[in-house]
Amino acid sequence: MTDVLVVDDLDVTFALHDSEVKAVSDLDFSLAQGETLAVVGESGSGKSQAFLSIMGLLARNGKASGRAMMGDVNLIGLPPNELDRYRGKDIAMIFQDPMTSLNPTLKVKTQLAEVLVRHQGYDNEKANRAVVEMLERVGIPEPVKRANAYPHELSGGMRQRVMIAMALLCRPKILIADEPTTALDVTVQAQMLDLFKTLTHDFGTAMVLITHDLGVVAGIADRMMVMYGGRCVEKGPTDTLFYDPRHPYTLGLLHSTPHVAKRARRLDPIQGLPPSLEHLPRGCAFHPRCAFRFERCFEERPPLLPVEAVREKACWYQGELKYGEVA
Amino acid sequence: MFGYALRRVLTAIPIVLITITVCFFILRLAPGGPFDGERALPPDVMKNLRAHYNLDQPLLTQYLIYLGGVLRGDFGPSMVMEDFSVSRLISIGLPFTLMLGFSAFVVGTIGGMLAGAVAAVNQNKWPDYLLVAIVLVGIIIPNFLMANLVQLFFGVYLHWLPVGGYHPGSLIHLVLPIFILALPHGGRVARLVRGSMIEVLGTNYVRTARSKGLGTRLILARHALKPALLPVVSYLGPGLSYLLTGSLVVEQVFALPGIGKYFITAALNRDYGLVLGTTILYVFIILALNLIVDVLYAWLDPKVRYR
Amino acid sequence: MAGITGKDAALTAYADALAAQAPKGRSLTQDALRRLFNNKAALLSIFVLTAIVLFAYIGPYLLPWAYDKIDWAGIRKPPDWAKGHYFGTDQNGRDMLARTLQGTQMSLLVAAVATGVSVVIGIIYGAIAGYFGGRIDAVMMRFVDIMYALPYILFVIILVVIFGRSPVLLFVGIGCLEWLTMARIVRGQTLSIKQREFIEAAKAGGARPFTIIFRHIVPNLTGPVVIYATLTIPEIIITESFLSYLGLGVQEPQTSLGTLISFGAPVAEALPWMLYTPAAILVTMLLCFSYLGDGLRDALDPKDR
Numbered sequence: 001m002t003d004v005l006v007v008d009d010l011d012v013t014f015a016l017h018d019s020e021v022k023a024v025s026d027l028d029f030s031l032a033q034g035e036t037l038a039v040v041g042e043s044g045s046g047k048s049q050a051f052l053s054i055m056g057l058l059a060r061n062g063k064a065s066g067r068a069m070m071g072d073v074n075l076i077g078l079p080p081n082e083l084d085r086y087r088g089k090d091i092a093m094i095f096q097d098p099m100t101s102l103n104p105t106l107k108v109k110t111q112l113a114e115v116l117v118r119h120q121g122y123d124n125e126k127a128n129r130a131v132v133e134m135l136e137r138v139g140i141p142e143p144v145k146r147a148n149a150y151p152h153e154l155s156g157g158m159r160q161r162v163m164i165a166m167a168l169l170c171r172p173k174i175l176i177a178d179e180p181t182t183a184l185d186v187t188v189q190a191q192m193l194d195l196f197k198t199l200t201h202d203f204g205t206a207m208v209l210i211t212h213d214l215g216v217v218a219g220i221a222d223r224m225m226v227m228y229g230g231r232c233v234e235k236g237p238t239d240t241l242f243y244d245p246r247h248p249y250t251l252g253l254l255h256s257t258p259h260v261a262k263r264a265r266r267l268d269p270i271q272g273l274p275p276s277l278e279h280l281p282r283g284c285a286f287h288p289r290c291a292f293r294f295e296r297c298f299e300e301r302p303p304l305l306p307v308e309a310v311r312e313k314a315c316w317y318q319g320e321l322k323y324g325e326v327a
Numbered sequence: 328m329f330g331y332a333l334r335r336v337l338t339a340i341p342i343v344l345i346t347i348t349v350c351f352f353i354l355r356l357a358p359g360g361p362f363d364g365e366r367a368l369p370p371d372v373m374k375n376l377r378a379h380y381n382l383d384q385p386l387l388t389q390y391l392i393y394l395g396g397v398l399r400g401d402f403g404p405s406m407v408m409e410d411f412s413v414s415r416l417i418s419i420g421l422p423f424t425l426m427l428g429f430s431a432f433v434v435g436t437i438g439g440m441l442a443g444a445v446a447a448v449n450q451n452k453w454p455d456y457l458l459v460a461i462v463l464v465g466i467i468i469p470n471f472l473m474a475n476l477v478q479l480f481f482g483v484y485l486h487w488l489p490v491g492g493y494h495p496g497s498l499i500h501l502v503l504p505i506f507i508l509a510l511p512h513g514g515r516v517a518r519l520v521r522g523s524m525i526e527v528l529g530t531n532y533v534r535t536a537r538s539k540g541l542g543t544r545l546i547l548a549r550h551a552l553k554p555a556l557l558p559v560v561s562y563l564g565p566g567l568s569y570l571l572t573g574s575l576v577v578e579q580v581f582a583l584p585g586i587g588k589y590f591i592t593a594a595l596n597r598d599y600g601l602v603l604g605t606t607i608l609y610v611f612i613i614l615a616l617n618l619i620v621d622v623l624y625a626w627l628d629p630k631v632r633y634r
Numbered sequence: 635m636a637g638i639t640g641k642d643a644a645l646t647a648y649a650d651a652l653a654a655q656a657p658k659g660r661s662l663t664q665d666a667l668r669r670l671f672n673n674k675a676a677l678l679s680i681f682v683l684t685a686i687v688l689f690a691y692i693g694p695y696l697l698p699w700a701y702d703k704i705d706w707a708g709i710r711k712p713p714d715w716a717k718g719h720y721f722g723t724d725q726n727g728r729d730m731l732a733r734t735l736q737g738t739q740m741s742l743l744v745a746a747v748a749t750g751v752s753v754v755i756g757i758i759y760g761a762i763a764g765y766f767g768g769r770i771d772a773v774m775m776r777f778v779d780i781m782y783a784l785p786y787i788l789f790v791i792i793l794v795v796i797f798g799r800s801p802v803l804l805f806v807g808i809g810c811l812e813w814l815t816m817a818r819i820v821r822g823q824t825l826s827i828k829q830r831e832f833i834e835a836a837k838a839g840g841a842r843p844f845t846i847i848f849r850h851i852v853p854n855l856t857g858p859v860v861i862y863a864t865l866t867i868p869e870i871i872i873t874e875s876f877l878s879y880l881g882l883g884v885q886e887p888q889t890s891l892g893t894l895i896s897f898g899a900p901v902a903e904a905l906p907w908m909l910y911t912p913a914a915i916l917v918t919m920l921l922c923f924s925y926l927g928d929g930l931r932d933a934l935d936p937k938d939r
């Protein structure tokens with residue numbers, strides 16, 4: 001299958017008053033057509049910033065370097081007016097916070113239709129019709145009425161669906177969904193995931209699903225990338241990572257997820273707190289919290305290396321990971 | 328929307344009434360009056376004068392007579408400028424004052440918005456610093472001083488513009504007055520637009536708009552402008568009051584034939600009738616304009632309409 | 635007349651924060667003051683303002699000429715260091731520097747009086763509204779909202795008509811109009827303090843409302859009063875100079891910065907020192923107050939802008 005996005009050596013840095021923080025370091029991954037890649041990690045691990053940088057949406061003090069090749073275009077460092085040819089059309093993003101990500105002063109239909117007018121050259125009437133269709137498709141009842149509403153008149157779940165509809169309007173090749181289901185309750189969450197599955201299937205869209213909920217990942221993602229402290233620590237097919245995690249952090253994540261941990265009979269959060277990016281520990285950034293650490297982990301940072309043909313991890317420990325050994 | 332506007336009109340009416348009542352009684356009950364000048368008037372002249380102005384009636388009757396007059400647009404006689412009724416003086420001065428205030432309002436508001444938006448988009452670059460400096464000067468220096476300074480500089484030293492006076496149709500006489508009125512107003516507007524624009528440009532919904540590939544111009548015009556203008560619109564109400572205050576000074580400094588001059592003269596001479604009439608008129612105008620501003624706000628912010 | 639410091643906007647937000655952050659109300663103010671003292675421009679402004687105030691009150695004793703002393707040999711003279719007229723003389727041969735210091739004193743005095751009056755009224759009004767809450771609060775605050783909408787200067791001028799010949803009464807009157815913002819702040823603070831245990835205890839112990847207000851609420855208002863006064867004094871200074879400029883405020887033989895400017899302006903071409911001396915002091919003070927106000931605003935609302 002062809003790769004629709006190849007990311008190579010991606011770094012994201014933010015300038016602070018008199019220092020800088022690196023929110024994402026040395027990120028490499030690729031995304032094949034129609035594939036779903038889950039990106040997981042605790043809060044602050046750099047998941048959102050990595051993908052915002054690819055979309056050219058970093059905050060003013062942020063700067064990205066590296067490559068994110070979509071076909072033969074490198075999205076990183078592209079000036080905004082050139083990026084605008086692809087954003088919203090070939091690559092679209094659903095944002096983390098549906099409450100604030102819609103413009104409160106514009107009607108829903110205005111915010112959706114403009115995408116079609118911009119990228120497909122539709123006139124307003126045609127665009128509005130397509131908008132109502134898409135709203136219906138993402139499961140919004142009374143789509144005509146909702147299209148004429150302002151965001152504050154919709155519930156959180158509705159707004160999330162509106163965001164999803166907005167991202168899908170141009171049937172993008174790549175869809176980045178940043179925690180698209182956190183605002184929703186469990187039943188709606190399941191509906192949305194089904195919706196994503198059908199949509200990616202129908203449109204052939206490749207999807208990146210950013211989440212810290214491994215329960216969500218299991219049902220939908222083909223591959224999975226685990227991030228810690230701005231780096232990828234383990235990456236591979238979802239099944240293999242679930243049943244045979246090789247990085248202590250992945251193991252810890254699995255055991256702190258209710259849905260997954262049932263099999264292990266114990267629900268254990270990972271000890272300690274996620275590191276602050278300004279003061280990342282030396283060596284392996286995970287070592288202060290790792291039950292498997294040894295001398296080498298304190299001094300040298302483990303590189304991301306292939307484990308088997310299809311998976312990679314960044315960990316010095318080569319033995320077997322037994323959950324009982326986790327502190 | 329219409330219902331909202333109607334509600335606002337209905338709440339404004341009692342405010343006008345209360346203002347009239349309070350001002351009327353305060354002025355009537357205060358010691359001293361327009362006829363307590365340096366030289367005492369003979370008692371029978373005084374008596375005639377008092378009868379002429381209804382001052383010998385019970386206070387409540389006077390109030391009702393006055394209120395009835397106001398409803399018919401008659402603000403009673405001016406007590407110092409004997410040959411003029413207050414309504415007549417108002418009709419002489421008001422058009423000019425409104426014209427001056429409106430011009431300054433438009434110039435200041437539009438100029439301030441543009442300047443603020445430019446500064447926000449160029450945050451921490453030279454246009455931004457320049458604007459901050461100009462705004463600081465415009466806001467810090469009180470308008471009576473600023474008026475005198477520009478009058479000295481452009482009128483007296485450079486002879487570029489007239490130092491004052493006005494005759495109908497003479498635009499050149501309006502340049503400095505409008506500038507003086509518009510500068511602090513525009514400065515505050517610019518400051519507000521700059522702040523709110525920077526805030527809005529950093530919001531999640533503008534990020535969403537950028538993610539859609541809309542292009543800078545469309546994002547500014549459609550997504551950022553409206554919410555960025557909200558704080559400006561809520562400032563316009565108080566801004567009108569400052570403009571009014573400013574016009575009192577500007578008309579004085581540049582010897583302009585507006586209503587502000589009568590108002591000041593009336594205050595100096597304790598001309599109750601004229602002070603009261605002008606106050607009522609000002610309050611009425613300010614409330615009416617505030618109403619328009621509020622309706623505008625409701626149009627900009629859909630959330631307000633449902634409150 | 636408000637607006638050089640954006641007082642209403644800044645303080646309304648502050649009042650809301652006080653009302654919302656119930657038990658932390660006091661630390662909010664303390665944090666703000668601490669942040670203020672880390673702001674160099676604000677600190678420098680405090681320093682310059684202190685210097686001006688001290689000079690206005692001590693300076694006259696150091697100058698060779700009193701403010702009302704006529705130097706018959708030096709009428710309408712430019713600055714002359716040999717004779718001790720450092721900033722020249724006016725048409726009556728009075729020393730400009732001495733008069734400017736006198737005018738500064740008057741402007742400061744008037745601002746202090748009006749601010750003080752507005753603080754007292756604001757405290758009483760706000761504490762009553764906040765303490766009793768409910769309908770009383772709603773009606774009282776609605777009145778404040780209405781007053782905000784009306785042009786303040788009109789009422790000031792009506793006061794002029796009433797109190798015209800007594801500047802002190804006039805500025806007491808202005809204080810009676812300025813209290814709106816203070817009332818909002820005090821109401822917010824009262825709402826937040828009211829919920830603390832010691833108030834409940836005092837109530838359970840049978841203390842009367844006014845005892846509680848004066849014993850427990852008023853002592854907690856130092857911070858808010860300082861903040862309010864910093865933003866109000868310059869506004870009154872402007873109001874004063876504005877009125878005096880129009881001939882409605884402080885009148886001869888007393889003098890104030892506004893009065894001096896109004897005398898200096900018409901003769902500024904021939905006797906520029908008569909305009910620029912008081913103008914420089916006024917603008918310097920306002921500039922300092924503005925930096926101080928900006929510092930306070932940032933300190934009250936730490937999200938950087």
Ligand SMILES: Nc1ncnc2c1ncn2[C@@H]1O[C@H](COP(=O)(O)OP(=O)(O)OP(=O)(O)O)[C@@H](O)[C@H]1O
Pocket residue numbers: 014015021023041042043044045046047048049050059060061062096212277
């Ligand atoms: N504008 C900025 N300036 C400085 N640091 C920033 C900025 N934006 C983000 N960061 C830092 O980048 C880090 C990564 O943030 P990111 O949003 O990618 O986390 P995340 O993995 O998406 O977490 P969450 O699950 O909470 O969304 C955070 O620690 C944050 O502090």
Ligand code: SF4
Pocket residue numbers: 247248249284285286287288290291292293294297302314315316317
């Ligand atoms: S490198 Fe060492 S500290 Fe890091 S995860 Fe592996 S075992 Fe733990």
Ligand SMILES: [Mg+2]
Pocket residue numbers: 047048049096178
């Ligand atoms: Mg995130």
